[in-house]
Amino acid sequence: MLVLTILALQLAVAFAAGENDSEQFSENLRLRPLQDGRLSSTFEFVTILRTRTTVESESAFHEQAQHYTLFPLALGQLLRRYAVSELHLTLNSGKWNYESWGDPDYPSVASGAEMWAWIAAGGGESVDQRWKGLTNGLSGLLCASMGSLDKKRTTSPSIAFRPEGDLPSGKSHQLLYATLPSENVCTENLTPFIKMLPCKAKSGIAMLLNPHRLFDADWHGMGVHVRWLAQEGIELRLTFGAVLNPVRLSLNAMSRDWSFRSVFDRTISRPCPIATSSSIYVKLPYADPYSLTPDISRTAPEGVAIYDLRDRLEELDVKMRWRDPVFHFRPIENKQPLSVRRLLLGGQTRADLSIQLMNKENVTRQVLWLETMPWFIYFYLHTLTATIDGNRMGKAPPHSLTRIASYAPPTDHKPTLLECIVTIPPLSTVQLTVAVEKASIAYTEHPPDASRGWDLPPAVIQPLDHHGPRRIYTSTLLGDLPTPDFSMPYNVIIMTCTLVALFFGSIFNILTRSFIWVEVEGDDDAQDLVKQKTE
Structure with missing residues (x-):
């Protein structure tokens, strides 16, 4: 009976859904x-x-x-x-x-x-x-x-x-x-x-x-x-x-x-x-x-x-x-017209953000490079350089390969935004490099696993000629920021607690212990008294 009720309800819902346009x-x-x-x-x-x-x-x-x-x-x-x-x-x-x-x-x-x-x-x-x-x-x-x-x-x-x-x-x-x-x-x-x-x-x-x-x-x-x-x-x-x-x-x-x-x-x-x-x-x-x-x-x-x-x-x-169920590993036929690779090289305070755009077709490609970084990552746009197949073409902007579409600096704890239009010649690799600075943040703003670093968002590559994929995402990056020694507060707490325990224990011992004056008349009597107390 329960099964029939459920089927009736399903048919009723299906009928209602079909009637409701x-x-x-x-x-x-x-x-x-x-x-x-x-x-x-x-x-x-x-x-x-x-x-x-x-x-x-x-x-x-x-x-x-x-x-x-x-x-x-x-x-x-x-x-x-x-x-x-x-x-x-x-x-x-x-x-x-x-x-x-x-x-x-x-x-x-x-x-x-x-x-x-x-x-x-x-x-x-x-x-x-x-x-x-x-x-x-x-x-x-x-x-x-x-x-x-x-x-x-x-x-x-x-x-x-x-x-x-x-x-x-x-x-x-x-x-x-x-x-x-x-x-x-x-x-x-x-x-x-x-x-x-x-x-x-x-x-x-x-x-x-x-x-x-x-x-x-x-x-x-x-x-x-x-x-x-x-x-x-x-x-x-x-x-x-x-x-x-x-x-x-x-x-x-x-x-x-x-x-x-x-x-x-x-x-x-x-x-x-x-x-x-x-x-x-x-x-x-x-x-x-x-x-x-x-x-x-x-x-x-x-x-x-x-x-x-x-x-x-x-x-x-x-x-x-x-027909051949066993899988044989063989070279993969790469048919992607555009390949992207991004790296972050440097130390805790200064680094270089590099992105490689490889055009595998015999036509000129124009793409949009989008970067969104946390507010503690600063871009120095005057250091933006472009190379074609390893040959440096000079600084950009201005340059024939790149054009800054929009840039929002990290003000008032807002993230950094960079939109750059890049022109990639046929069958070539364009590498863009820009210097970045990592700011020192308050110790309360660090994540619980501060020594691991910060996960930085991926870059987005969007072809503007509507040829190929609509968007390409790079892998995420791990940023290493100037990190304080978080073990020092622990050491200070341990040292402070030790000093407080010693000081409090000594004063408490003096204030609560009762002292008794014992007179000793002779050596024999003193030994007998000590013997009685030990027994």
Whole structure:
């Protein structure tokens, strides 16, 4: 009887969702075998809330009733309360290997937390106040440290991170961008992420979200993307990506065969009844012979196998078997048109920040170099130099290769912002070097592990000719600051406590001990008295 009740409720919800055109939900999973034997998996859950605008009137900032069928209520309240027209939040762990894995399905693959949003200006609150409320709200919603993205980490780039959707007309908007490279993603973040899904992890593609396997991947990350499309409405895109290693997870050594059961330790037993579309896309390899089971629903022209879950009633466990299951390590065919490498060389007070941009195509490339550093890192722009293939071309700016688009010095404990447009000649490597200074900060501003250093955000390379990936992230850096000897307070405390104990013990002993005068008349009597006392 209970099973029938649950089925009736699911059918009722599915019917209501189908009749309600104001909200729509779809899901898909992209699987792509990589050249080094790994498997790239990207979960995508899309919810469309059909509305004319995402920024409400001033009365919407007060408490009003909000009714959603599929859209997460907690997230919708934050977006309306703080007038957010577009939001992008990602939590990643690991480093994306562009050379071996190619371009990611979503460009935001920076290590740690990255958040940027377009917020409407005007009204009773400033943009900074709305940003603070938004970060604190998302911190509680996703169990993350978004509240740490305060003014010490927030900047406003002028060229990078353009809107991916449509901003409502009639209101001015401001871009705010912040990173937290030391933030990690774990099960505490995945649990509220799953709660924002209509079917949770009980049915559909979300059944494969097994934290024990996803957080064991070589790279994993989750994202919350909200944008407004003038023709459709508010689009919420929840993503989770992971680069799994079938060779390491296989029972047989060096076997690159994979299946849902082997990489996720789960299968899909039932589809999500609310989803209007639920598909699994498997990128088919070109060279190596393989076999894919079960039978494919349909095939896309670009060599992608498609499984439609809505037409499938039995349990689904996609399996790919290779004719030569043993993986042989061989040189990877690097097809990336642009490679980036960044280094920080120097001591605790002064250092040189160097970045190499390698153009592997026979065309001139123009990219945007974005650097955001904490407030204690100072850039000396007059020391910026550029070299082509190791040959120094002189100082810049001004120079034909570089042009400073915007620069914000670290004033009032705000981060340093540098946007530089770089022109890379064909088949050449441009290296930019700038001197930086590390300021001495108060001992109360150091992290608990001060001797380890500070995690510095990655640089962002954004091609301006829209050729290749939308954004390229470098690896994070570890900055070594002038650090005081934190053992000295401990030594002072120990020495002070010792002196106080000796002084207090001596005075207390004198004040509390009772002294008795003993008269001794002769040597024999004194010995007898001593003998009696000892006995």
